[in-house]
Amino acid sequence: MSAALARLAALLAKEARQLLRDPRMRFFLVVPPLFQLVVFGYAATFEVRHAEVGVVDLARSEGSRALVAALGAGGRFRLHVYRGRAEAAGALVRGEVRAVVVFPHDFARRPRVQVLADGSDSNSALLVLGQAGRLLRTAWAARAGAAPPLAVEERPWFNQALEDRWFFVPGVIANVVLITVLVLTAMAVVREREGGTLEQLLVAPVGRLELVLGKLLPVAAVGLADVALIVAVGVGLFGIPFRGEPLELLAGTLLFLLSAQGLGLLVSTWSATQRQALLLSFLVIMPLVVLSGFAFPIENMPGPAQALTWANPLRYYLVVVRGAFLKGTGLADHPFELGMMAALGAAAVAASLARLR
């Protein structure tokens, strides 16, 4: 046993040297996590701010003027006034505005408002329509001095201000770990085969388990370092609360590392060159991210897609990470998610070992 440990130590030392010496590997260690953090921390948001919105006030009544003023207040919309529908429609076609609010001639008699949105970007159309509609209804009710038809008190738990950053940054941890670890694992294994160095390793009295662990452990250490880096930046720079148990995050991360590395090993069994491994990795990563709930809610997916998410370790890790950050969950709260990641990881590793034979 101690002989096996000594061999493993020799392999680990060699692997660590290579990881740190290869510029391509160093790039993979640092750049993807920082890049994703910046993109999702600063740029990615569902919020509507300063949206360009056109206004066509054909009524020119006191009521319509009050509503236009309400739309312009608060900074959500930047208003552009047009004289007629045709002019406003042109602006919508050219993409100068995302939506147009039209007050018809007979607005004073029959208060109806039309909101036209640019559906070619369905996501932002939906957001603008919803927010403009809500703003108009509230302002109208307030002006009439009446209470809205039904008073709804909205209180989003865990993220009171509905900061998108709070939603995205914990997800970035999961994404970064998946990409970094899967690609590095696949490349590390394929590099040995492509370079012919595996042939020499296999002639030494080294066990298969030692070889596989020698590949997996250094990459797992990289994954853990990435998690620590993003947690530190997320909490320190973006002010995202970490309310749960660090131990839960650690356990979830270790099990997710197992499943992501298992997939990396599996990818390596189908790749003869590092280039193939990279391509195949991203072919695997794309659907994993889309079908995980990272950006798109799983409940909104069609049935077959929802079924696929059950086999996606990223799905479970996201639940654990978001729980640990925002909901303040602990180790005991996610036995199912942790169990599924362990099972998927074990299955992937077993499948690759069978294929490597």
Added chain:
Amino acid sequence: MGLEARSGTAPLLVARGLVRRFGSFTAVAGVDLELAAGEVFGLLGANGAGKTTTIRMLCGTLAPTAGSIVLDGIDVVRRPRAARARLGYAAQRFSLYGDLTVGENLGLYAGLYGLRGAARRARVRWALEALGLAPWAGTPAARLPPGHRRRLALAAAVLHRPRVLFLDEPTSGVDPLARQRLWELLYRLAGEGAAILVTTHHMEEALFCDRLALMHEGRVIAAGAPDDLRARVPAGTVLELEGAGDGGVRARLAARPEVAEVVPRAGRLRVRLRPGADPAAARAALAPLVAPARLVPAEPDFEDVFVALLAARGEAAA
């Protein structure tokens, strides 16, 4: 017929009836080998003759389709890992890490072969000295000249004092001086009691081996000491034309019924007579074409051996 190891020593490696098929292709079609301690054994053959496949089976990295291998008393087919601790292997292609230094590569393999601490350092130092690599210890392997890379591969293969050493084309791509040094080292290791199996397709290099097996299409077609093998070419059936013969002479010679082929060799023409041809009669018959004094019997080399053996086989089949 010379396949058995030299008498008086128990063989270190015994392979019987080795067969390896890849799908419908048979790469090795029944090979028997025996290697004794202190022996340098050559596996000679063209590319694709099955040499590398044979070596990989002997090393335990490729399971034979059929046959048995016993190395230093260990069944290689059943217990390949135990066998690997007692064998060393240097592949045809450089298979160490180009991004690690010479010293780091050797340190890694010393560790993998179970050497630790002071023993590990001492052995790495020994290998660096023995192969003249000490000045290169801190150089990344990728930046070594090809000959030095070969030496590094050999150093990694002998760190753990293997009983049997397998070297696949150890001298390919190496300059003559480095090749000489490599052979000197092989003799030294053999002198210390190792059995060494070398593959080569350099016919002249085969002369350096104690015994040889000639491989063709997955089979050993002949085996024995170099001189015994050369003796299997019938005397006088390989001739050499002294002085540069012009293209016309070559064509006219080749057209004669008693001539099998004419190949240029080192500024001369080598004339191989058809098997069964009577050398004296043939020379007389060729006299009108070239002066008999210029056409002299030549020392057969292993290419001639191959040609003669394959021709004989062809006749047997026909």
